[in-house]
Amino acid sequence: MPFGTLYLIPVPLAEEASAKSFTPFLTDTVNSIKEYIVENEKTARRFLKEAGLKTPQSELIIHDYGKHNRADGTAHFFKGLQAGSDVGLMSEAGCPGVADPGAEIVEKAHRMGIKVVPLVGPSSILLALMASGFSGQSFAFHGYLPIEKADRSKRIRELENLSERNDQTQIFIETPFRNNPMLEEILKTAHPKTRLCIACDLTSATEFVQTKTIAEWQKRIPELHKRPAIFLLYHR
Amino acid sequence: MPFGTLYLIPVPLAEEASAKSFTPFLTDTVNSIKEYIVENEKTARRFLKEAGLKTPQSELIIHDYGKHNRADGTAHFFKGLQAGSDVGLMSEAGCPGVADPGAEIVEKAHRMGIKVVPLVGPSSILLALMASGFSGQSFAFHGYLPIEKADRSKRIRELENLSERNDQTQIFIETPFRNNPMLEEILKTAHPKTRLCIACDLTSATEFVQTKTIAEWQKRIPELHKRPAIFLLYHR
Numbered sequence: 001m002p003f004g005t006l007y008l009i010p011v012p013l014a015e016e017a018s019a020k021s022f023t024p025f026l027t028d029t030v031n032s033i034k035e036y037i038v039e040n041e042k043t044a045r046r047f048l049k050e051a052g053l054k055t056p057q058s059e060l061i062i063h064d065y066g067k068h069n070r071a072d073g074t075a076h077f078f079k080g081l082q083a084g085s086d087v088g089l090m091s092e093a094g095c096p097g098v099a100d101p102g103a104e105i106v107e108k109a110h111r112m113g114i115k116v117v118p119l120v121g122p123s124s125i126l127l128a129l130m131a132s133g134f135s136g137q138s139f140a141f142h143g144y145l146p147i148e149k150a151d152r153s154k155r156i157r158e159l160e161n162l163s164e165r166n167d168q169t170q171i172f173i174e175t176p177f178r179n180n181p182m183l184e185e186i187l188k189t190a191h192p193k194t195r196l197c198i199a200c201d202l203t204s205a206t207e208f209v210q211t212k213t214i215a216e217w218q219k220r221i222p223e224l225h226k227r228p229a230i231f232l233l234y235h236r
Numbered sequence: 237m238p239f240g241t242l243y244l245i246p247v248p249l250a251e252e253a254s255a256k257s258f259t260p261f262l263t264d265t266v267n268s269i270k271e272y273i274v275e276n277e278k279t280a281r282r283f284l285k286e287a288g289l290k291t292p293q294s295e296l297i298i299h300d301y302g303k304h305n306r307a308d309g310t311a312h313f314f315k316g317l318q319a320g321s322d323v324g325l326m327s328e329a330g331c332p333g334v335a336d337p338g339a340e341i342v343e344k345a346h347r348m349g350i351k352v353v354p355l356v357g358p359s360s361i362l363l364a365l366m367a368s369g370f371s372g373q374s375f376a377f378h379g380y381l382p383i384e385k386a387d388r389s390k391r392i393r394e395l396e397n398l399s400e401r402n403d404q405t406q407i408f409i410e411t412p413f414r415n416n417p418m419l420e421e422i423l424k425t426a427h428p429k430t431r432l433c434i435a436c437d438l439t440s441a442t443e444f445v446q447t448k449t450i451a452e453w454q455k456r457i458p459e460l461h462k463r464p465a466i467f468l469l470y471h472r
Contacts, residue, residue, distance in 0.1 A: 008366050020261040020356055028255070098365055098372035107369030110433075110447040118367040118438075118445065120256055122356045129334055130244050131354040133343030136334035140376035140404070168376070197346075202354075209354065211346040 001084040006109045007033065008102070009088045010095045010121020011047050013228070014204030018050050021122050021203065027052040029119060033086040035061040037077050039101050040092050047090065065101065074105060081114050095123045099143060099173065125171060128199030128230035131209040132169065135234065139169035145182070152182075153189040156233075160194055163235045170233040179224035182231070187221070190214045190233065197232040200224060237320040242345045243269065244338070245324045246331045246357020247283050249464070250440035254286050257358050257439065263288040265355060269322040271297040273313050275337050276328050283326065301337065310341060317350050331359045335379060335409065361407060364435030364466035367445040368405065371470065375405035381418070388418075389425040392469075396426055399471045406469040415460035418467070423457070426450045426469065433468040436460060 007029050012021040030051045038044035041064045045057055063077045081087050089096045089105055095118075096102030109116050125141055140162070145155045159170040174182040186196060192215035199209040200222070208222075211232075243265050248257040266287045274280035277300045281293055299313045317323050325332045325341055331354075332338030345352050361377055376398070381391045395406040410418040422432060428451035435445040436458070444458075447468075 010366075019264070020259055023256055023259055025256040095362065095366045095372075097369070098362065100372065103369055103372055105369075106367065107447070110369050116367045116369075116445050117443070118363040120356070120358045120363065120439065123359075123362050126331065126334065126359050126362045127354040127356070130246075130331045131342065131352045133333070133339055133341075133346050133352075136331075136336065136339055137379045138377065141374065143373045203356065207353070209352050211343070 003112070003114045004081045004084050004086040005115045005117055006081060006106070007086060007088045008096050008106065008116065008118040009090045010119060010123065011090050011093050012050070013093050013122050013124055013202050016205075017122070017203040022051055023120050026119050026121065030088065031055060033088050034059055035063075035080045035085050035087045036090060037063045037065050037087060037105055038090045039065055043092050044090055065105065074108065077105065078108065078112065078114070081109070082112070095121060098123055099125060099141065122203055124199065124202050124228065124230050127202050128197065128209065128232060129169065129171065131199060132197035132232045132234070133211050134169040134195070134197060134232055135167060136169070138167060139171060141171040143173065145172050145174070149185065152185055156186055156189045159233055160190055160235045163233055167236055172231050174229070174231070176224075176226045176228050179227065179229050183221065183224055186231065186233075187214055187218050191235060194233060194235040197234070198222065198224070199230040199232070200227050202228070202230075239348070239350045240317045240320050240322040241351045241353055242317060242342070243322060243324045244332050244342065244352065244354040245326045246355060246359065247279075247326050247329050248286070249329050249358045249360055249438050252441075253358070253439040258287055259356050262355050262357065266324065267291060269324050270295055271299075271316045271321050271323045272326060273299045273301050273323060273341055274326045275301055279328050280326055301341065310344065313341065314344065314348060314350070317345070318348070331357060334359055335361060335377065358439055360435065360438050360464065360466050363438050364433065364445065364468060365405065365407065367435060368433035368468045368470070369447050370405040370431070370433060370468055371403060372405070374403060375407060377407040379409065381408055381410070385421065388421055392422055392425040395469050396430055396471045399469055403472055408467050410465070410467070412460075412462045412464050415463065415465050419457065419460060422467065422469075423450055423454050427471060430469060430471040433470070434458065434460070435466040435468070436463050438464070438466075
């Protein structure tokens with residue numbers, strides 16, 4: 001029997017964002033498969049319901065790919081795929097494998113010759129880049145910057161230099177409860193004419209995306225505490 | 237009167253990919269606005285129909301942002317927004333401003349204090365990255381590589397080095413009719429153990445995404461002529 005297909009299924013970024021997040025194909029896919037590899041079983045089940053799942057939840061096979069489970073290895077996640085079942089991969093929010101766990105599962109699928117199909121859905125990085133007005137011809141995502149203050153300001157300066165040298169948009173994130181100190185550090189460190197885009201609460205009712213120079217941001221500092229945000233720097 | 241909102245509206249990457257591309261919010265948005273700034277009027281009108289537009293096309297105001305129009309400047313594109321009308325921005329395929337024109341319009345909107353709202357939709361770069369199995373914690377998109385052979389192979393080696401040094405996925409594209417020579421160059425230049433992902437015809441019926449080592453690809457070279465493709469390199 002041929003192997004099943006691994007579908008990569010994006011999950012909404014915010015509450016009550018279904019209509020902004022799901023394509024009809026995603027809902028059809030979710031209703032055609034019964035086995036999932038997920039970052040967190042509880043949120044995965046809630047998401048499947050929201051996406052229009054008609055299959056009774058008790059019929060689903062869910063492999064929890066949370067941190068505490070990884071020690072066992074992931075070989076058993078692939079038994080269904082090897083036996084011909086289609087399987088869905090989901091993270092807790094956004095696209096699996098993009099600034100989120102899941103890439104190791106996809107990597108392993110490729111090594112085993114399993115077909116991989118990515119579905120369209122929300123990615124905070126992509127939405128932020130599109131809405132920043134910065135170069136989308138060349139950009140780099142760096143994940144989290146160092147936590148230590150001196151290292152972090154050094155890294156911010158490095159990213160500014162990279163942006164100028166390569167005409168490249170620099171994208172990074174922070175744990176939401178550290179967003180305010182991060183913004184403070186950026187405003188202290190970057191050149192007044194460097195432009196900073198902040199994309200906050202994407203796809204939620206309180207969403208905003210704003211691009212200003214560092215000098216302009218300094219005049220009016222937004223409250224980002226515990227709000228998911230993406231930072232983008234561009235200097236030329 | 238407050239300004240209107242600039243909605244950034246992604247467009248399908250392939251024929252007959254509506255169900256894979258459109259969210260209900262996109263269709264609602266398209267039906268709530270009557271003015272568009274677009275890369276190509278003809279394809280924009282076809283797309284709007286496909287997205288479920290109910291407004292008669294004759295009632296739409298469409299500003300064509302094609303290359304031949306840019307000489308006039310873009311100030312007149314913003315009159316509707318300044319008068320309070322919502323306006324949609326679209327490129328020919330994928331997300332406006334991401335490896336596509338449109339960023340200058342978004343930049344100008346930010347400078348004018350116009351609210352910018354990005355919609356969820358297909359991006360070939362994001363889909364390819366998600367499906368590659370490579371690092372999504374750190375990645376860079378470089379657009380097109382140099383055309384000249386010696387420059388191109390030098391650039392491929394640079395990207396390999398960048399990937400190894402920064403543990404960063406390197407993403408680039410080529411004009412579809414040059415895909416075969418590009419692939420040949422990559423296979424000749426990169427280290428046999430470097431991994432290459434090719435994502436081809438995304439969201440279409442002939443889609444494939446495969447990750448293999450350079451040595452493995454050399455044994456069986458896919459036909460990419462005139463097929464839209466994304467190349468991703470990862471070396472560690």
